[in-house]
Amino acid sequence: MKRLLKGRLGFIFLFAMLTLILSGCGEPFLSTLQPAGEVARTQYDLMLLSVVIMVGVIIVVTAIFLIVLFKFRRKDESIPKQVEGSHKLEIIWTVIPILLLLVLAVPTVKATFDLADVSPMEETNEEGKTDVMTVNVRANLYWWEFEYPNEEIITSQELVVPTDERVYFNLIASDVKHSFWIPAVGGKMDTNTDNVNKFWLSFDGDKANELEDNIFYGKCAELCGPSHALMDFKVRAIPRDQFDQWVGNMQSVTEPVAAESATAQQGQEIFNNSCIGCHAVTPANTTPEAARMAPNLTNFGDREHIIGYLENNEENIKKWLNDPESLKPGNKMTDTYGDLSDEEIDALTQYLTGLKVQD
Known part of the structure; x- marks a missing residue:
């Protein structure tokens, strides 16, 4: 029994330490504990409210437990006064949880309706x-x-x-x-x-x-x-004037960006002979949804990352073009792209990095 109790206490201690260590992890761009918007702050405040209520309940219950443990511990063989059917106690332990639930439920319900309002x-x-x-x-x-x-x-x-x-x-x-x-x-x-x-x-x-x-x-x-x-x-959050400028730049692309160098022109030819069947290089939304089989690449060269998580540089683009399955298993490109030579990959990479709309 002692060995089992010791094992459980060790596990609880280890879990507590891991929780403490992991609570310090997280970056501001990816952490729910560093809210960066109205919705996030509302949800964070509700979480804090619930934590405060739960910790308060734990403190009160623990205090009552310790008081009972030490003040009313058995000192002799006499039977203490029996208390049962106390209306006062029953009212207290019924009303207090109801009040706590109301304190938590009212702002939660209000926030739920506010955050669900998409009428505009x-x-x-x-x-x-x-x-x-x-x-x-x-x-x-x-x-x-x-x-x-x-x-x-x-x-x-x-x-x-x-x-x-x-x-x-x-x-x-x-x-x-x-x-x-x-x-x-x-x-x-x-x-x-x-x-x-x-x-x-x-x-x-x-x-x-x-x-x-x-x-x-x-x-x-x-x-x-x-x-x-x-x-x-990735989400690039910028002031309204910069956003309007980005929109204007995107709207100005009515035709695919022309390749400049001879190598990039070769890459554009490869793209037009194969990739264009799935990828668009203009931002117009006239293409039917069912025909959009792969990501739009209009501003590919301006993006910070490729395939969602890799830094946008020539090395990573070539890795993706050479073997997409190794970087993103189960993706649809694996079954549709053809084997490319190193020269073709170099040309296609140079063309893709030139797809930019930023001034």
Whole structure:
């Protein structure tokens, strides 16, 4: 019995120490404990409220336990006065939990309804567009597409949003259930194949400015296949004037960016003979959703990362083009791309890195 008790205490101690150590982990671009938006702060405050209530209950119960343990411990063989049927005690231990539940439930229910209010994105103006910032998110195995219906542009893998205003999202999936999650900015929501989920987030400009290149990290939070853990995306949160400039740059691309060098021109020819069947290199949203088989590459050269999690550089692009299955198992490109020579990979890499819209 002593050995079993010692083993359990050791496990509890080890678990407590690991919890303490892991509580210090996390980066501001990926931590729910460093909220960077209105939704995240609301959820964080609710979490703190629940923790305070639970810790308070533990303290009170522990104090009562210790008082009873030491003050009323048995000192002789006499039987203490028996107390039963006390209406006062029954009222106390019934009313207190009810009050605690109300303290927790009222702000939780209010926040739930506030965060679920997407009525502004349901209202359209004379042009048939909304007056609020709206993004259509489409999840695929294993990449993300972002469509801006008001701006009439499409991009992928890197979501660009204005700071300090609400951004409304329509969420849907093309194949299996996924889940859209930007940990530092707000809770996750599923993307389904048979219905559209809607919610909104806001991105704190001051918090975004503290990050490298104003980049938050997003993830898929629903197990969706062998590369679920690699189904990441990045969120670049920038001031409204910079966002409008980015939109203007994207809208100005009406034709694929022309390759400049001879090697890049060779890469563009390779791209047009094979890759163009799945990848688009213009941001117009006229392409039917069913025909968007792979990420839009209009501003590929401007992105901080490729395939969701690798730094955007020539070495990683070549690794991806040479063997996509090794970097993202189960991806759709593995079954569709042809074997490329080293020379063709070099040319295609140079063409892809030249796909830029930034001034």
